[in-house]
Amino acid sequence: MKNEFIAPSRGFERSEFEQRTGKLQQQMAVQGIDAVFFSTEHEFRYFSGFASQFWQSPTRPWFLVIPAKGQPIAVVPGIGAAGFDDTWIDDVRTWPSPRPEDDGVSLLADTLAEVSKQTRCIGAMLGPETHLRMPIANYQTLQASLNQHDMVDVSEIVRKLRSIKSVAEVDKIRFVCDVTAAGFDFLLENLHAGMTERQACKAMHLEMLRLGADACPYLISASGQGGYDNIIMGPTDRRLDQGDLLIIDTGANFDGYFSDFDRNFAFGDVDRATHDAYEAVYASTEAGLDIAAPGRSTGDVWKAMWSVLEAAGSLGNDVGRMGHGLGMQLTEWPSNVQGGDVILQPGMVLTLEPGMTFAPGKVMVHEENILITEKGCEMLHKRAWEKLPIITR
Template sequence: MSELENRCLREIFVAQKLDAILIFGLPNIRYLSGFTGTDGVFLVGQTKSSFLTDSRYISQAQKQVRADVIQCYKNKLKAVADELLSNGYKRVGLDAEVVSVALFEELKALVGDSLEWCLLSKQLQPLRGVKTKDELVSLQAAADLNFKAFQSVLPMFRPGVTELEIAQELEFSLKRLGGEANAFDFIVASGVRGALPHGVASAKQLQSGELVTIDFGTIVNGYHSDETVTLAIGNVDRNLRQIFDIVLEAHDSALEVIRPGLQISELDAVAREIIAHRGYGEYFGHGLGHGVGLEIHEYPAVSSRSDQCLVAGMVITIEPGIYISDTGGVRIEDTIVVTEEGYEKLTSIPKQFKQINL
C-alpha cells in the first residue's frame, strides 16, 4: 500500500486542507511505509514522504521504506520539527489517538507558531479498515495456523491437564508452524472460570463435566488470527449445553446476515436479540466483535454503538458469549472477511458442539 493510493488518507488531505500528516503509530507506519521496526516517525506529504529514525533502524528503513529516509541524531522530535519547517508546511495532521499530550507539547514548542496543527482521531480510524489482497493472504495464513495447531493439541483435552499446559502447547505448536508471536495472552478458561470473558490460562486442571473455552491466535507477516472454541470435557449438564446452543445460534445467525452495506449495529443486534430472547441478555456484556489486522483489535468495532456500515474487504470477528458467575461460560468466535456476496470465513475450526469422550 502506497500512502497516496489510500483513499482514506487522500480524503483526509482534501477535507482537512492539509499539507502533510505526521504518523507516530507503529501499525499505521508499517501499513503506509512498509517499515516493520519499532521506532520511527513517518511524515506523509502531498508529493513526497519522509521517514525519520535513529541509527538502530537506519539500514532496515533504507531497505523497507518507500520514501526518503532521514537519520535522527540525539533528539528525534527536533529532527521532525526541522523536516516540517524545511518543507514549508502550514497545516499538518497528527494522529491524536497515539501521540501523548507531553509529546505534542514538546513538538509544538519546537515548531513554533508558523504551523497549524490538525488533530486527527476518528478520521484516521478507517485507514486500515478495508484489506488488500496481500493483507488477506497473510490473515488467511495466520488463521490456517490456528486450525493446524488446534488439531495438534486436541488430544491433550483430558481431565487433569492444566489450562496453562494447553496454552503453552498451543503456543509452541503455532510457533513451530511458523507463527511469529502470540496474537495476545491465550484464554483457556474451564468450568467456572469460563465465566471470565478474559480468563487467561491458569494452573486449574480440566475436569469431567466442564466446558472449556479456548481463545487464541498468532501473527503472520504482522497480521493476527483470532478464534475461540468451546469444548465439552465429557458429559456436561443440560444448562451448559443449552447455553452453548444459544451462543452457537447467535453466532451462526450473525454470520448469515453479513453483507456490504449492513449497519454494524444491526449485525450486533441480530446476535444480541437471540441471546436476550432466550433470557441471557444480561450475561452477554461485550460487543459482538472487532476488526482484525496489524492489530488484534482495530477498526471497525462491531458493537451496538457503531455508526459504521460493513464494507467489502473488512475483516472482523463474530464472537458472542454467555458468562454466568459460579457456573461457567461459552464463547464461539470466527474471523471473517466481508465480500461483495456476503462473507468468507478465514478461521476454520468447526464450531458445532464437540464433546471429548472420556
C-alpha cells in the first residue's frame, strides 16, 4: 500500500536512561548540587521512562528525585505505582492522592532531605520556558520544610542535555516527520475549493493517524485571499475559495516525540506577489540549510535566513524567531533569533521557520525539520514543493 511506514521500536533501552541520568549527575557534581527534583511530564519521562495519560489531569502531582549518585526516586500518587514496573526505577514512594492538605509535599521534602545532606543544594526547573507543576503554596511549603537547603535553577543544564538527541530519539522524530510529510502529500491530492479549513485539517489528521502517528495535538491553519495574517488561531469553518492561500502547520506525535512543519497551498489564480513570497521563504530555508552545521550559532542561522527575506523586500517578521528546537515538546530550546549565541552541535534537532510580511496584512511562513550532523545538517523528511502548489479542483 502506498505511503506505509515501519515504525521504530517504542521506548528506550535501560542504558539510555542510565546515560541520561549519568550526564545530569556529572553536571550536578560540577555545580555542587546534591539532588534535583522534577515535577513536569517531559523531564519526568526523559529520565524515568514513565509515560502516562494521567498527566492530562491536574488533580495529582508527580515528582522525580535524582540524587547525586544512583537511580532516580519516584515520589508519586499510589494510583500510579504499578506503572513503574515497566521502567528502570526501583525506588517508588507513594501517598494516597488526591490529598489537598498534603499532596505529596511532605514525602517529597523527606526524600530530598534524605539525599541532600552534603551541600544541601537542591535543583529544580526554575528558568525560562519551564514551570513547576504544583500549586505555588505547595512549593512554598516545600521551601519552608527545606529551609536549611538552597534551591537552584537547573533548567540550563537540563535543556542542554535534552537538546542533543540520541539515535533512538532521532529515529522516532524521523518517523513522525515522514508520516507528516505523507499527510501533506495526501492533502495535496484531496484538497478542493469549497472545503473548510477544519475539513482540510481533519482529513490530514486522519491520514497521519492511519500512517502511524499516535496523535496530532497541534494542527492549525489560516487562509485568506492571496495571503493570511494570523497563523496561530485556526482551523476555522471558513470555506476555501478561488484566490485563497492556505497554510497548515502541524505537530504530530509518535511515542512522545514531535514533528513540526507547515505547507502552503494556493487555490486557482493568486497574484505574482504571493508566488514571489513563497519562493522567497523557500530560498530563505535553503540558506538556513546551507549554513546550519556544528560550530555555527543560532544567530548565524537567523542571519542567513533573514538576509534572503530582507533582499526579497520583506516588510518585517514579528514572530520573534525563525525556528527552534524540537523533540519531546513541539517547541524546545534553543530558538533561532537575531544575535543568538547557542552553538549548534551534532544531534540537535531544529526547525527552520522563516516568515515574512510581504504585503500589508499578508504573511508567508515556511518550516522544515532538520538534524545537525557531524558535517552539516540533513532534512528529517521530504522537502517542501519548490513552487507554490496550485489547487485547481
